[in-house]
Amino acid sequence: MKLRTALSRETDAVARGRELGTAFAPQYAQTAALYLAHFAELGIGERDVRTIAERSRTALGAWAPDLAAESDAIADAAGIERWRLAAVGARTEILVAAPPRVGECSTAVHVGAGVAAESLQTWDWHDFLVPEALLVEFRATSGLDVKMFTEFGTPGKIGVNSAGVGLHFNILSHESDSAAGGVPVHAVARRVLDEARSVDDAHRIAASAAVSASTVLTVFDSNGSESRAMALELSPAGMGVVEPGSDGWLFHTNHFLDPKLSEGDTMSDETTVVRLAHLDGVRAELTGLDPTARALAVCGGQGAAAEICMTPDPTLPRLEQWTTLLTVAVDTERFALDVFPGRPDEAAAAGLARF
Structure with missing residues (x-):
């Protein structure tokens, strides 16, 4: 695993999201693609993935609006559909749709x-x-x-x-x-x-x-x-x-x-x-x-x-x-x-x- 580093002084969530999404567009796009393929490999269909991701995005918007706005701004700047990036952010919530497997950490x-x-x-x-x-x-x-x-x-x-x-x-x-x-x-x-x-x-x-x-x-x-x-x-x-x-x-x-x-x-x-x-x-x-x-x-x-x-x-x-x-x-x-x-x-x- 390669570790990338970033420093942001943007205190506005949308501005910070744009900054990160612009700087690391390939990484965000690759991660979203890898997770969507992983969900499919686990037997979780794209429709279900999108539904859970969008529900989690709605829940996040109500509980922490800045974090939802930051995710959307990253997706927009990186050229990714918002729900696809939200699916990475809600990966634990989506994995619940598959049988429990071994743990980690x-x-x-x-x-x-x-x-x-x-x-x-x-x-x-x-x-x-x-x-x-x-x-x-x-x-x-x-x-x-x-x-x-x-x-x-x-x-x-x-x-x-x-x-x-x-x-x-x-x-x-x-x-x-x-x-x-x-x-x-x-x-x-x-x-x-x-x-x-x-x-x-x-x-x-x-x-x-x-x-x-x-x-x-x-x-x-x-x-x-x-x-x-x-x-x-x-x-x-x-x-x-x-x-x-x-x-x-x-x-x-x-x-x-x-x-x-x-x-x-x-x-x-x-x-x-x-x-x-x-x-x-x-x-x-x-x-x-x-x-x-x-x-x-x-x-x-x-x-x-x-x-x-x-x-x-x-x-x-x-x-x-x-x-x-x-x-x-x-x-x-x-x-x-x-x-x-x-x-x-x-x-x-x-x-x-x-x-």
């Missing part, structure tokens, strides 16, 4: 009194869907500066803002999920980054979104003398909140941890439990490290064989091949992302780059 965050937040996440997905992705810095309408990693067409994913709020993103699956087309979960992540000045703000923003698909946003801050974190498990059935353990570590993979919501969990990926257990097993080795050392430690001495490192198996159908496309740490104190386009063991060997 493992997240670790450490917080506590007198310490800055420390984090690391693997972003695992299909490499054929994301030949290129975006690291972008911009000023939100709220006045906060934001740095985030995202796909071309999704409004947000993993990031940090200048108020010291960080966010990681993992997919979940619940029996209440439907193809109704609610507020895109990627837009919930983006609005948290745009507006939240604390984890309490993040909680309020996430709780206000009527979603049709499930996801967990692990949010954390470094405000004042104590860093805080919580995992916000979003689902159409409601939102669960998971707090860090007594040692300050909060881990999440791809199954619900909230006791009530876990009763309706439909994630078919058996590795999600194994990956969470792996993180739990290395917790004592992860604290007080720089991002590159943390990437090494999180492998637990297993290197590429660590449960959280995804390497595609070429003997499997491509829909069953998963790759760790990104290793990322969020620095809430210094307003930065440390990134490497690959597995943690590779990141440990090459070093993470600061953005």
